[in-house]
Structures are given as structure tokens and as C-alpha cells.
Amino acid sequence: MKDTGYYAIGIFRHKRDHNLGSLWRSAFILGAKYIFTIGKNYKKQSSDVLSSWARIPLFHYETADEFFKQIPYDCRVVGIEIDKNAKPLHDFVHPKRAVYLLGAEDNGLPRDVIDRCHFLVKLPGNHSLNVAVAGSIVIHDRVTKIETDFPVLQK
Ligand SMILES: C[S@@+](CC[C@H](N)C(=O)[O-])C[C@H]1O[C@@H](n2cnc3c(N)ncnc32)[C@H](O)[C@@H]1O
Secondary structure (H helix, E strand, O other): OOOEEEEEEEEEOOOOOOHHHHHHHHHHHHOOOOOEEEOOOOOOOOOOOOOHHOOOOOOEOOOOOHHOOOOOOOEEEEEOOOOOOOOHHHHOOOEEEEEEOOOOOEEEEHHHHHHHEEEEEEEOOOOOHHHHHHHHHHHHHHHOOOOOOHHHHHH
């Protein structure tokens, strides 16, 4: 089996549980190894029709400090945010081992959290996308760029 790495995805202090449910559904289908919340726990949502939390681990971190302390060995944190330092997604080379971090629906990722990310990526457009949509596009980009054992992409 090839060493294609792995990834995880989560949201910092999300506001709406149905967005998390939609993101978990994409993450599970697109091969995430785990999912997580920071600062606010997840409650079961009908938008996660697959109950992804029952199929891949769902971690909760109380604070950003706790989250950054628990990043797996030699894994990179990729912040997903509209920011002057963010790289456009289409040019981005995804790290083999990556944790993707999205911001809350109202305030996005705070500056002190952005500054601790190893990489920042942004999507095109003049307005913010829905957080679950933004996360799903980024992980779709990853699974199309990195050769993977993800079943749907096998030819
Ligand atoms: C609805 S947006 C937050 C909008 C917030 N009002 C702001 O302007 O900071 C929620 C999250 O979705 C992600 N997001 C939405 N659109 C994005 C884009 N074009 N590029 C990168 N991330 C995006 C980011 O993680 C963002 O924190």
C-alpha cells in the first residue's frame, strides 16, 4: 500500500450544528481519518445522514491551545480562510499529513489561530462560502491531487 498520508478536518467554535453535520458527511465520504471540534461540542445532526462520528473518530478540544498541542507527529495544520497570506487553493500542494481547520460562520478564524497554522489556503470569490461547502471543496481538491486509496477515485 502506498504512503499517501492522511488528513483530518474540523471547525473552530462552530455556530450551527447542521453545518458540522454536512462537513462530517463530506469528510467521511472523502476519506478523512478523523474529524474534530474546537471550543464547542457536536450534537447529532440529521444533516450527517451517515452518522460519520460513528465511523471515524470525532475529537473535541476545549481550546485552540489544546488543539495545537495534540496535532499528530509531523502533521501540518492548514487553515482555510480568506486572508492576505492565504495561498489560492488551485496552486496549493497539500501536505501528506494534514489537519484542515475552518473558522466559525460569523467571525471566521481569529488572528492568533491563523498565525499558528503552518499553511493557509483560500478559495476564489468575493464573498465567504458556507463553512461546510468551503471545507468540502478543499478536501475534494486534496483527494484529486494526492494519489490515494480512496475507493471512488480508483480507475
Ligand atoms: C462563513 S465563513 C466566515 C465569514 C466571516 N464573516 C468572515 O468574513 O471572516 C466561515 C468559514 O468558512 C471558510 N471559508 C468560507 N469562504 C472561504 C473562502 N473563500 N476561502 C477560504 N475559506 C473560506 C473559512 O474557514 C471561514 O472561517
